[in-house]
Amino acid sequence: MIEDCLKLTAYFAERERSGDRFLGEALVGVCERHQLLTSIVMRGTEGFGSHQVLQTDRLLSLSEDLPMVLVAVDSRPRIEAALPDIGAASAHGLLTLERARLLTGQVDRVALPEDLHEATKLTVYCGRHERVGRRPAFVASVDLLRQYGLRSATAVLGVDGTAHGVRERAQFFGANAQVPLMIIAVGSGAQLQPVLPDLAALMERPVMTLERVRICKVDGERLAEPRLVADSDETGLRTWVKLMVHADHDTRHAGRPLFVEIVRRLRAAGARGATVLQGIWGYHGDRAPQGDRLLSLRRHVPTTTIVVDVPERVLDWFAIIDELTDQGGVVTSELVPAFHARGAWGETGGLALADRTRRP
Amino acid sequence: MTVGTWILVALLGGTGSIARFAVDGWVSERLGAGEFPLGTFLVNLSGAALLGGVAGAAVTGNAQVLAATATLGSYTTLSTWMLESHRLTQDDQLLIAGANLAGSLLVGFAAVAAGHAIGAAL
Numbered sequence: 001m002i003e004d005c006l007k008l009t010a011y012f013a014e015r016e017r018s019g020d021r022f023l024g025e026a027l028v029g030v031c032e033r034h035q036l037l038t039s040i041v042m043r044g045t046e047g048f049g050s051h052q053v054l055q056t057d058r059l060l061s062l063s064e065d066l067p068m069v070l071v072a073v074d075s076r077p078r079i080e081a082a083l084p085d086i087g088a089a090s091a092h093g094l095l096t097l098e099r100a101r102l103l104t105g106q107v108d109r110v111a112l113p114e115d116l117h118e119a120t121k122l123t124v125y126c127g128r129h130e131r132v133g134r135r136p137a138f139v140a141s142v143d144l145l146r147q148y149g150l151r152s153a154t155a156v157l158g159v160d161g162t163a164h165g166v167r168e169r170a171q172f173f174g175a176n177a178q179v180p181l182m183i184i185a186v187g188s189g190a191q192l193q194p195v196l197p198d199l200a201a202l203m204e205r206p207v208m209t210l211e212r213v214r215i216c217k218v219d220g221e222r223l224a225e226p227r228l229v230a231d232s233d234e235t236g237l238r239t240w241v242k243l244m245v246h247a248d249h250d251t252r253h254a255g256r257p258l259f260v261e262i263v264r265r266l267r268a269a270g271a272r273g274a275t276v277l278q279g280i281w282g283y284h285g286d287r288a289p290q291g292d293r294l295l296s297l298r299r300h301v302p303t304t305t306i307v308v309d310v311p312e313r314v315l316d317w318f319a320i321i322d323e324l325t326d327q328g329g330v331v332t333s334e335l336v337p338a339f340h341a342r343g344a345w346g347e348t349g350g351l352a353l354a355d356r357t358r359r360p
Numbered sequence: 361m362t363v364g365t366w367i368l369v370a371l372l373g374g375t376g377s378i379a380r381f382a383v384d385g386w387v388s389e390r391l392g393a394g395e396f397p398l399g400t401f402l403v404n405l406s407g408a409a410l411l412g413g414v415a416g417a418a419v420t421g422n423a424q425v426l427a428a429t430a431t432l433g434s435y436t437t438l439s440t441w442m443l444e445s446h447r448l449t450q451d452d453q454l455l456i457a458g459a460n461l462a463g464s465l466l467v468g469f470a471a472v473a474a475g476h477a478i479g480a481a482l
Contacts, residue, residue, distance in 0.1 A: 053389065058447050060440045061384040061399050249451065256395070257451050299450040 005102035012093030035165035039072035040158035097338035107200035150187030152284035217331035219285035226333030228311040247329035376434035397444040407436035412472035416479025
């Protein structure tokens, strides 16, 4: 079935605390208490926040407080019911709300809503060791997405989360079978529509979301400028913009890893934050799906770099990203209808969501 | 060694690793945003020079255990040097990885020799 839902995303630092617990744990605790349909906490590999201190797993001394991302999805009333607890748990960091379409259970041939036709971001939530025959479900899903011609797909492993309301936390010892995993894919509505029933059939209890995006750049070819303003039917409150760059460890700019360069340049230019998530399997553009290989020193895993800011500044960040993605990467932009950043410096934005007014 | 010496080894060992943490963190935050792991490099370099100095000054007995093995031994780090070199090869930064491996080796050896000469002259 297909229904409207909300996606809550929290960007924060790994060592940020909430009372006597780490913030990440406290946030998943809220998702567990509210039995949210799905939530996943991912550990970033590089990034910075409004305090401007770079964190990276490239240097041991700068890897003690890596950026973290929590994504939680459920119906609007259920997410809104959890918001006060989420807000109370996190004193520092960024919270955003995005509208999405939720697909669960058996998916028959779906007619995509009109606004998803330009380009769509599909997110699939499943378990790490869920299998299709003898293959991991995420490998089978990424293959399927590529067969149908989607521009990119990245599977990112979570460290904690909930699936269908039940807590699934990664442990040092243990099978970790249901630790959540998220696949982010981008393509046109026409590419996506036929893949959805097949994809849903791969999973035991599929949970997928669809969001409207604009594909700005693919493999060095510029396709569009970021979309900065909402259509007239979504007006009301101000919106923010999220840029995502899907690439991999092999994607370079001037001989250096693309994500390292993007983070370095954005930080130097005064962006208020950026987060790099590292996947375990995926592809972008024309490349074949890949992950790390046994006995290979070089890493080949996919990377996704995320920047959220006000529309005026996003154009500056897009100019930097545009310059750096000359050799590869898929760049997308999407509107973020609610944004609330808090830190030692104060706070900006809020989580009130503009109601969709009806089309004329 | 007496119980008192063991307790001092533990305290000075802890102090050495806190000093590494502080120096490495300070250097990495200010200068370390590039690819070369400068923080670990400078920690190992300064530790090597100081250890050379301790050896050159011919410190012996408990004083040697406390200064050399406990303090400087926990200040310097082979494992971080290796880990960060490996991490560079993962990003295909082979030249920088090679420079980090060979550079630390050569400059570190020179630092011990210089420290030794200074320690002996004291």
